[in-house]
Amino acid sequence: MTKAEPTPEESRVQTLLLLRWVLIIATSYLLLFSRLQQATPAVALFVAGYFASNLALTSLLPRMRSRRVIDVAVVLFDTVAICFGLVLTGNVTHDFFLLYFLIMFIAALTERLGLVVGAAVLACLVHLMTLSRFVAVGDLVANGYLLRIPFFLVVALFFGHLVEDEGRARERARLEFVSTVSHDLKSPLGVIQSIAELLLDDAAGALTNDQAQLVQRIRASAHHLIALSHNLLNKARIDAGRLTLQPTPEDLANLVANAVERARCAGDLKGITLKCSAATDLPIVQIDTAYIERVVSNLLDNAIKFTPRGGMVDASVSREGDQLVLRVADTGRGIAAAELPSLFERDHRRAQSSREGSGFGLFIVQAIVSAHGGAVEMESDPGRGTTATVRLPIAALRAERSSPPSRWWRILRNDAEPVAPA
DSSP states (O other): OOOOOOOHHHHHHHHHHHHHHHHHHHHHHHHHHSSSSOOOHHHHHHHHHHHHHHHHHHHHGGGOOOHHHHHHHHHHHHHHHHHHHHHHHTOOOHHHHHHHHHHHHHHHHOSOHHHHHHHHHHHHHHHHHHHHTTSOHHHHHHTTGGGHHHHHHHHHHHHHHHHHHHHHHHHHHHHHHHHHHHHHHHHHHHHHHHHHHHHHTTTTSOOOHHHHHHHHHHHHHHHHHHHHHHHHHHHHHHHTTOOOOOOEEEOHHHHHHHHHHHHHHHHHHHTOEEEEEEOSSOOOEEEOHHHHHHHHHHHHHHHHHTSOTTOEEEEEEEEETTEEEEEEEEOSOOOOGGGGGGTTSTTOOOTTOOSOOOSOHHHHHHHHHHHTTOEEEEEEETTTEEEEEEEEEOOSOOOOOSSOOOHHHHHHTTOOSOOOOO
16 A cells, blocks of 8 residues: 655644754753763753654644744744753853854845855854864863854754744745636636627617727726736746746747737727737647747837827747747837846836836746746837837757648638638
8 A cells, every 4th residue: 555645734744853863862962961070960851851752743743733832932942942952051152142142143044055054154164263262272172162053054054944934934925826816817807808798799789989999998907917917927937936837849930819809909009000020830839728828928018008099019020040049129219228138027017117017027037938948138228219129948859830821820821722611
């Protein structure tokens, strides 16, 4: 019978107990061997009780439901227990306690475990160098000063792990919340968008010009909110380090054509012309379809947003060497040269923008493109427009097209031949 895999919470508890055993052993070793003399009965009794505490915690943890209660109880108990044990030895001074609490303070400041351990190493070295000016080298060894180094490292590892684990739990909760909200929003918004498209197709009768404009606004707003929900979820995944790609062979030209068609509602609302072009016989590229669709949509939405009424947005796909190149060019007011380097930063908003936005559309674009091994560039001529360029490496798979171009691609390319019915 196959043993069941432990749940994330069970794994967390096992790691906590294991690290606590290491902390108890390091503390006990420091207390028992900090001097070349026999340990007092009080110290020996404390060590035995400290070991027993982890056995008791092992049996109590499965019954405790609150994660926060567990962490707070463990931190308080171990802090008090270690301080009490150190006092029993009579071999520690104020500088030792100062260093001990300094390491705990550093652990509380950051969720990066490596930084906490590195700071502990540096603090220990500075501490020993300071002691060596007042204590002979032989006394440093005889009185167990060197045992402080592994003790402080274990303290940093234990408390740093608790803080890092709490940060990961908080990030998981945030990602789950954003994922739930995003999923719950997409369904009703998709229905609203579909109904708006049916109304524009005169499914419920012919619309007047004023009615058609109102329905176009409804469709464009639904499209914008769906894109925003996708961006919120993608940003949360990027922040949590969970941007996992699932590459499949894909025709980038078809993907871009479909994205242009979806963005047409927003362009029509502003009287902006959307164009799409592609070189012939482009190779198939290995990409994550959903994420690259988000890249194209974000670039198109950004271009439409900053292009004035009557302008134009042109999306094109070409091949340059061993790369597929996607360009989205607009005839907007452009971007100042000083602002270009910061466009892909998290939560960046253009200084010239009079509209509020999420500010992380281009940040998501760069993260997704980088995950594909590609690069994204932004060029702008103030007063004439901006061009975003995405370069993606061509995959080893160079098969011929296994499926005909999509219906939207035929329409955008103005193909004359009829499309066979499905």
